Amino acid sequence: MKSGMCRISGVLLLMVLVLCGSSRSSHAADVSFRWAILAEEDGVMQPLDFSSPPVVHSGTPMQFYLEHLDNCYIYLYLLDAGNQVAALFPMTSGYYTYGFPRGQKFFPPGNRTFTFVPPGGMETFIMVATVQRPFQLEKLTDELLKNPGSRSQQQLLLGEIEAMIGNGKREKRSQKAEDLVAVERRSKAADGSVTTVSFQAVEVDIADFYGRKLLIDHR
Numbered sequence: 001m002k003s004g005m006c007r008i009s010g011v012l013l014l015m016v017l018v019l020c021g022s023s024r025s026s027h028a029a030d031v032s033f034r035w036a037i038l039a040e041e042d043g044v045m046q047p048l049d050f051s052s053p054p055v056v057h058s059g060t061p062m063q064f065y066l067e068h069l070d071n072c073y074i075y076l077y078l079l080d081a082g083n084q085v086a087a088l089f090p091m092t093s094g095y096y097t098y099g100f101p102r103g104q105k106f107f108p109p110g111n112r113t114f115t116f117v118p119p120g121g122m123e124t125f126i127m128v129a130t131v132q133r134p135f136q137l138e139k140l141t142d143e144l145l146k147n148p149g150s151r152s153q154q155q156l157l158l159g160e161i162e163a164m165i166g167n168g169k170r171e172k173r174s175q176k177a178e179d180l181v182a183v184e185r186r187s188k189a190a191d192g193s194v195t196t197v198s199f200q201a202v203e204v205d206i207a208d209f210y211g212r213k214l215l216i217d218h219r
Helices: 004-024 135-146 151-165 169-176
Strands: 031-041 043-049 062-068 073-078 085-089 106-108 121-132 178-188 195-206 209-218
Touching: 031 121, 031 178, 031 209, 043 195, 062 073, 062 085, 062 178, 073 151, 085 121, 085 135, 085 151, 121 151, 121 195, 151 169, 169 178, 169 195, 169 209, 195 209
Parallel strands: none
Antiparallel strands: 031 043, 031 062, 031 195, 062 106, 073 085, 073 121, 121 209, 178 195
């Protein structure tokens, strides 16, 4: 009788351990996505290397690549050389209300690009991604989209972002969650032909929060 009880207890313990283990693994990488900032070099869009601030000259065509791999809330901002803050993604209020995008996204879409304009200086892209929807961040972003030139709204938004990223520890932790992966981009021409181009993107896998400041030396 006692041996039977021991066997049952052992089975129950095993079930608990399995359930706990599966629970941890299922939440091991809730913030999961890929990103790259592309800049034209010799007529080809190449990913910028942020191991140190890359140099980008005024007028260089650029594009941002983003791809959700899991359901998480991703936001991109620019703090330019003139200390002006702009919300780059998403640019519509309530973007995540009806779900999460899938597949590769390029901004601007298609073959369109954006450029830096003089004067030069240090440009800072700020990326934030979270498991829980950051309602205060979205509220401040919406207010800035309504009043993009408002310095007070810019400072309120920047303060919220700084509070989320913290004193540098969270950014260091975010960097450790990065890995380089090869990504293929397929483009269809007007004549129906398909061109495939490969580039290196950053793949992020982290449990709850990702925050990065990406500096570019604009000349």
